[in-house]
Amino acid sequence: MTARREWVVLGTITVAWLGLLLGFALLTPAFGAPxxxxxxxxxxxxxxxxxxxxxxxxxxxxxxxxxxxxxxPAVDRPTVDALLAAVPGDSPAIDPMSQNPPTYWLVxxxxxxxxxxGAHDWATSVLVLRLFDVVLVTALPVLVWATVRRVTRSPRxxxxxxxxxxxxxxxxxVGAGVTSWAPMILLGAVLVxxxxxxxxxxxxxxxxxxxxxxxxxxAAISALGxxxxxxxxxxxxxxxxxxxxxxxxxxDRDQRTARPWRRSALRAGVVVVAAAAVSGWWxxxxxxxxxxxxxxxxxxxxxxxxxxxxxxxxxAFAGRQWDGLTASFFGDFGANQWPLPPMVVDALAIVGxxxxxWSYARRGAGRRVMTIAxxxxxxxxVATLAYNWRxxxxxxxxxxxxxxxxxxxxxxxVLSQAVAWRALVVRPELRRxxxxxxxxxxxxxxxxxxxxxxxxAWENVQFRVTPGGLxxxxxxxxxxxxxxxLAGALFLAAAVAAAVFVWRAAAVxxxxxxxxxxxxxxxxxxxxxxxxxxxxxxxTHEPTVRKENS
Numbered sequence: 001m002t003a004r005r006e007w008v009v010l011g012t013i014t015v016a017w018l019g020l021l022l023g024f025a026l027l028t029p030a031f032g033a034p035x036x037x038x039x040x041x042x043x044x045x046x047x048x049x050x051x052x053x054x055x056x057x058x059x060x061x062x063x064x065x066x067x068x069x070x071x072x073p074a075v076d077r078p079t080v081d082a083l084l085a086a087v088p089g090d091s092p093a094i095d096p097m098s099q100n101p102p103t104y105w106l107v108x109x110x111x112x113x114x115x116x117x118g119a120h121d122w123a124t125s126v127l128v129l130r131l132f133d134v135v136l137v138t139a140l141p142v143l144v145w146a147t148v149r150r151v152t153r154s155p156r157x158x159x160x161x162x163x164x165x166x167x168x169x170x171x172x173x174v175g176a177g178v179t180s181w182a183p184m185i186l187l188g189a190v191l192v193x194x195x196x197x198x199x200x201x202x203x204x205x206x207x208x209x210x211x212x213x214x215x216x217x218x219a220a221i222s223a224l225g226x227x228x229x230x231x232x233x234x235x236x237x238x239x240x241x242x243x244x245x246x247x248x249x250x251x252d253r254d255q256r257t258a259r260p261w262r263r264s265a266l267r268a269g270v271v272v273v274a275a276a277a278v279s280g281w282w283x284x285x286x287x288x289x290x291x292x293x294x295x296x297x298x299x300x301x302x303x304x305x306x307x308x309x310x311x312x313x314x315x316a317f318a319g320r321q322w323d324g325l326t327a328s329f330f331g332d333f334g335a336n337q338w339p340l341p342p343m344v345v346d347a348l349a350i351v352g353x354x355x356x357x358w359s360y361a362r363r364g365a366g367r368r369v370m371t372i373a374x375x376x377x378x379x380x381x382v383a384t385l386a387y388n389w390r391x392x393x394x395x396x397x398x399x400x401x402x403x404x405x406x407x408x409x410x411x412x413x414v415l416s417q418a419v420a421w422r423a424l425v426v427r428p429e430l431r432r433x434x435x436x437x438x439x440x441x442x443x444x445x446x447x448x449x450x451x452x453x454x455x456x457a458w459e460n461v462q463f464r465v466t467p468g469g470l471x472x473x474x475x476x477x478x479x480x481x482x483x484x485x486l487a488g489a490l491f492l493a494a495a496v497a498a499a500v501f502v503w504r505a506a507a508v509x510x511x512x513x514x515x516x517x518x519x520x521x522x523x524x525x526x527x528x529x530x531x532x533x534x535x536x537x538x539x540t541h542e543p544t545v546r547k548e549n550s
Contacts, residue, residue: 012498020492025130025176033177042097046109055099055297059090096297104180127478133182137175142306143189151366161418166442169449187210189406195235208267212274220279223294227379273320305396324400338456377409432506439502
């Protein structure tokens with residue numbers, strides 16, 4: 001496959017992803033995404049200069065609760081200034097966002113001030129913040145492509161991998177809402193991409209600087225982002241010299257490997273120090289004030305339910321976590337009230353896990369890199385379950401609707417599936433069929449997901465399209481029917497084009513020789529590197545350094 005064709009296919013997939021994001025951003029009712037009222041309220045408070053109280057002490061603006069609880073048609077929406085004058089002060093409800101650093105909401109508040117939000121109706125503010133988040137998440141297919149191509153060295157596998165994003169329509173809905181998870185998704189994707197580069201031989205200071213920015217940004221937005229610090233340290237610790245992996249031995253081996261270890265430690269130290277310098281003060285302050293890095297801001301207003309007979313039940317807790325986390329990962333639309341069918345969710349989750357586990361019985365290129373990258377989502381899952389278990393013991397409620405937490409590790413999950421299926425399916429004809437199934441199936445799931453979101457919001461959860469539902473959407477959506485129709489047309493056109501491109505590309509026999517499994521992600525010395533592609537360079541035998549540092 002030529003570089004030009006690869007650019008075209010990747011660009012078409014990215015446009016389809018943008019169309020899906022815009023579709024959710026425009027179709028979803030105001031405050032209809034998970035935790036969106038809290039995020040909008042936090043941005044409004046900072047834009048109004050009202051400060052950032054401790055976790056559990058920040059109340060919703062009464063004006064925000066008014067428009068959330070009493071929605072009005074678009075023609076009756078007041079300006080923000082008029083709304084604040086009519087409904088001043090705070091409400092009794094607690095906004096839990098102040099348990100986190102204010103980083104994302106400070107940026108959102110700056111955007112609101114830039115557009116002079118007080119002079120416009122409140123829906124304009126919500127729409128602008130949604131579009132800002134869409135811009136942040138749009139690059140996700142490119143980052144998936146770059147990561148998978150770096151590990152597998154297969155252009156076709158790298159182009160099929162971003163299609164798996166469409167099989168997780170909840171990712172698009174969350175990324176297209178007003179949420180601090182949008183920058184977390186972007187920074188988490190950059191973290192995995194750059195970590196893979198380090199694991200495959202990149203030792204440049206530019207990569208280290210990029211990792212420092214990604215880790216610092218994650219730690220400055222959420223406590224969950226702190227997990228990036230040990231993950232990056234692990235990546236640098238395991239980033240061995242690729243010449244050792246090829247079995248080279250010489251009398252100067254100890255002298256040759258000692259210096260890279262010192263350099264790896266120095267680079268890891270730079271990343272850790274950068275994150276600590278920017279956000280460390282916040283977490284020390286939080287620990288001193290609340291005794292934990294992540295206080296439960298709603299603990300004081302959450303009623304403690306009595307345990308069922310027998311007390312705490314780990315089995316019931318585990319079942320709730322499986323159902324909640326998988327549903328809210330693949331598709332639990334709206335504010336987690338319109339799910340994909342459980343059969344579809346369980347099938348996607350089980351097939352993915354079985355393929356991943358089974359692939360370890362086969363030797364395949366990239367397995368070591370994949371395993372290290374999977375540490376990132378494993379850390380997220382363990383931290384999420386620990387947090388939920390803590391809350392379960394405190395409130396006796398086993399909430400498990402945090403599947404979106406895994407979105408900041410979605411690139412690592414897609415990479416694992418790409419490497420796993422590549423190891424399991426080796427016959428060219430079966431690989432062609434698998435690529436076509438992935439293209440058609442992923443786009444079908446995305447279309448089905450946005451259909452569920454439409455019918456839940458505008459058709460009273462009925463699987464239909466009626467004049468009444470279309471009229472309700474026209475009068476109650478943030479931007480009206482024309483932008484929604486344009487976004488839908490963009491998604492459908494790009495999705496069809498991308499599916500056709502992938503279908504045709506899968507039919508062309510590959511002229512690229514297979515990479516021997518013993519070299520992992522590293523090509524042989526006779527392999528001609530592919531250059532001129534976005535965010536792509538081949539894994540290197542020697543550490544990648546700038547000339548002035550070599």
